[in-house]
Amino acid sequence: MRELLARIKALIRRKGNLILEDQINYGNLSLNSKVKDGFVNEEPLGLTNKEYEILEFLTLNKEQIVTRDQIFDRIWGLESDTSITIVDIYIHYLRKKLIVYGLDTLIQTVRGVSTDGRIVNPIPFHENELKNIEEITSNIEVGELNTKDYEGHVYRIMRWPYIYQEDLYDSATNFRIESVFVISIVDSEVQLLNNFLWLIIGGGVISVLGIIVAGFFLAKRAMIPIQEAWEKQQQFVSDVSHELRSPLTGIYSNAELMLRHPDETIREECHRINTIMQEAKRMIKLISSLLTLARSDAGKSDISLSLINLSDVVNEVISHFEVFKEINHISLVATIESNVEVVADKDRVHQLIVILLDNAFKFTPAGGQVTIDCYISKRNAIISVRDTGIGIAPESISRIFDRFFREDKSRSRNFGGTGLGLSIAKWIVEKHAGKINVKSALGKGTKFTVSIPIQRRH
Secondary structure (H helix, E strand, O other): HHHHHHHHHHHHHOOOOOOOOOOEEEEEEEEEEOOOOOOOOOOOOOOHHHHHHHHHOOOOOOOOOOHHHHHHHHOOOOOOOOHHHHHHHHHHHHHHHHHHOOOOOOOOOOOOEEOOOOOOOOOOOOOHHHHHHHHHHOOOOOOOOOEEEEEEEEEEEEEEEEEEOEEOOOOOOOEEEEEEEEEOOOHHHHHHEEEEEEEHHHHHHHHHHHHHOOOOOOOOHHHHHHHHHHHHHHOOOOOOHEOOOOOOHHHHHHHHHHHOOOOOOOOOHHHHHHHHHHHHHHHHHHHHHHHHHHHHHHOOOOOOEEEEEEEHHHHHHHOOOHHHHHHOOOEEEEEEEOOOOOEOHHHHHHHHHHHHHHHHHHHHHHOOEEEEEEEOOOOEEEEOOOOOOOOOHOOOHHHOOOOOOOOHHHHHHOOOOOOOOHHHHHHHHHHOOOOOEEEEEEEOEEEEEEEEEOOOOO
8 A cells, every 4th residue: 555655645746747767867967766866977976766756856847946845845745744944955955965966956946145236036036025125135244143033923034154165156148146035934933932032021021020028928927026115115114103103192192281281290291201201112113124125125234153052041031030920820831951052043042932932922811821932943943922812814825924014903003013023933944044934813813833953163
């Protein structure tokens, strides 16, 4: 079947010229169908199969004008996927092989420009097509690559210098080839570049929008802690103002009443003087606490570490609270392990224990009990203070170390607190690389446990 198709195609190519000779002669040129090659004076040209078929077709139709389309249809066939440009390539190399023998007149070559500026059209075009090509190739210098828009299409034109010595195209007119135009339509490439450009623009727009949206949400998330810090600062300023105003109001009011009664003796005004002193003491305590926290925030409140006997410090603080046992009718139970030594700041540890015991006595009703323990456990010094007081609500435990936090502000203020003690206590513990924990139940009491690592000096 394959051989039959080949024979049918061969008959169609010859367009009815049933010349089945093994050899075809044209002047000094002879074609041999057996070896698919051409010979000039018995010297082989070294043709490829396609070059041989083109040359054979041109030889058999030497009296006619043959176009590239005819060569394409006869040699490759209408069903072929081969580009028409391939015909030009084969013609170009076939012409190079024949030009040496002066046989290139058989070949239809590409359009050229002569050395004296004349233009030839060896490949037959319609007149309007030739005019279009002349317009497209106008103003193109030798060696120049240019792109032009013409009648809705984009063309890439390159003008190459003709570098071969055999530049005589037509001896009758002395037409010599100076340069060759290579023209290709690049609509698909331009469309691809345009699509790529729109892809870049679209991607850029989407990226910018994505950055803006991401920036908005990131900024919003970043503003949450800033907003919370700002609200805490505002609340802090408000609480400080209120806490300072209360003692100042008491001092001012009692001082004004004393001025209104200049004739009264000191004994008669003793209760007002006592109130002024108490409010002044309260304000001094508040200012001292604020100063401690301010220095800690600024990193300027350093601690002085040394080896101390924690048991002695706890016993010293307990002795100061003996008077509260009698006044408030609260029992104090202490279990202090002897010679518990840690590397710590003695004054700050003293302040820590005072804060914890003060809170325990403050919120324990008469008849209650406060228990303090001090011992060593797993290379840590433990201080625990437990009371049988009013307790802390579960939702408030996480906030008791916040500055000025009071679970019940009106009740807490009656106890004389500033709301800063536990904040200072936590800071002292953290400065000693320790931990402070709290457990509490409403109506049953509260337990604070402080753990400080034992550090030996070297």
